[in-house]
Amino acid sequence: MAEFDVVTPSVKVADGTLPTATGKALSVVALRKTYGDVVAVDEASMEIAAGEFVTFLGASGSGKTTTLMMIAGFCEPDSGTITVGGRDMTRLAPQKRGLGFVFQQYLLFPHMTVSENVAFPLTLRGVPKDEIRRRVGETLEIAGLSGFGGRKPRELSGGQQQRVALCRALVYRPPVILMDEPLGALDKKLRDQLQVEIKAIQQELGLTVIYVTHDQEEALVLSDRIAVMRNGLIEQFDTPRELFERPRTPFVADFLGAANFLSGHVEKHTDEHTLVRLDETGGLLKARRHELATGTQIKAAVQPGRLRAGAPGDGFCTGTVETATYVGTLVRAGVRVGSGDVLLRLEVPAGRGPVAGERVGVTADPEDVNLFADERER
């Protein structure tokens, strides 16, 4: 069984016979959905370009799945509009939208073979038999499933079933393919492998994909852009790099980067930098220039991987290494600073890792420091 799971996707370039990109921009404007008093999705708006891989990332209850269901047509928005390729679909039934959908539970038709499953959407569209056979064959080949056409879904492993579901969603070249945590039911190793395959197929065929997940790593691996959602709001919709390096809210900094937070206030600005006086340690932290008024109470966020341990006295604060855990290529260190209330988390290359009990100065590149006006003051 295991050997079937190790199938590398063919990465040959589309030669015209393969379904090529037909993606048209999808736009969502001020989409809103409430269940009783609970606002599931609050005024979500976004533009998605053709050929783009977009992920809705958030914890459960963040509104990511509801948004996807509204785009699919399984759930009707209270207000707002959804347009695909310039066509308003807000109130259209799901079967009239012509979108592709991949479900977490695969939902293959158990009474049909793999081929029949993949052929199903084509038969609905009145595609001639020869063409159906050709396209089903091609699509199965892309997903590394040639030779599985005659099998029933229950004879396949979870990963293979989800590949079939993917084939079924892309065989009719929908303008947008929606995926609702498609890898959620698979184990880690298979998930990693399928992520690579999905990304390869998406790029090869130029598919426009909207993907829902709660897994940050998965979102980073797959996406061109990620919409980080919380409590029905899109916190930030950006490229993975922007989200990582320029989070716009403390939530994004925490959710994606697991950032260290330090409170303080803006002391002064230079041409390129903003200097922050930290509350707990009294140290001066240099950040890249932020447009914040002098004296503003702020929170500074720095990711563990962007902090470095130097000689005592270096950097913005000095503390004692409390824990140093070796995790392969990295050492995760906890450094107790200030009066002892703050534990900074550091991730440093294993070779130069600090040891427990050592006194170190913690430094950060001003470019890696993000400042947020403290919400408590607002």
Place this chain on the structure above:
Amino acid sequence: MAALTATARPRKLLASRRTRVGILYALPVVVYLLVLFVYPIFGTLFLSLKNADGSLTLHWYVDALTGVNLSVLITTLRISAETALLSLVFGFVLANAISRLKPLWAGLAMLVVVVPHFISALVRTYGWIILLGDKGLVNETLAGLSVPGTPYRLLYNELGVVIGTTSMMLPYTVLLLYGVMRGVDRRLLAAAASMGAGRVTIFRRVYLPLVAPGLASAGLLSFILSLGYYITPALMGGPNQTMIATLINQQVTKENQWNGAAAQGVILLLLTLAGLLLVKLVSSLGASRKKRSAS
């Protein structure tokens, strides 16, 4: 070598304590089945093959399959088929409606379907007779609505028998179909819709194939149960609707003709087995056709 293992195996089997305990547990059931199931069946079979002088004969079967007896058999098959078909249709509509209800309402609806079944079939049959008579509720209502041709003959003919037996079979078909329909993942239908399938297509190409096994077993069950049904056909039918169970009853109680009754009983049993075999055959044929068309 073979002989050695052959003798060694049973000893080894019995040597296991678990096996001995298992046999002990199974013994009451085995005895029960032997006494009350296997013995009567072979007794009946023997009776149906026995001549008056004790020699073996097939002439009870010849009797059972000729003349009036044959036409009774054919009537039985026809009425059973009609009943199976009608209870399938009504059962499907009813079970489908119930399976779409919220759990609480579905539970109540199932209760309404099943509870009448706790009432004696005799009482229910008389209930139908009262409803369907020339001066019964149905005809009175139709007359009140000035429907031409009233009163309709709804009793003591085949229509009456089929109405009666169908109502008796309905709880079985609804229960069976409801179970199968609840087992159908509704999200599969949503998946089909997401690919562009309309309601009719979803019903025909996804829903129906998924509940087909349930339809086959429900249809077969009501057919088999109808084959041997006695009270309702006897009370709601006329002389032309005599079914095989009535005939067997007459032979035993009125003519003291046990051998002929036994032969008809065996025929009934064989018909039932044939029905089971047919469904099995059809389903496996369908599966192999599928396999061939796929490859």
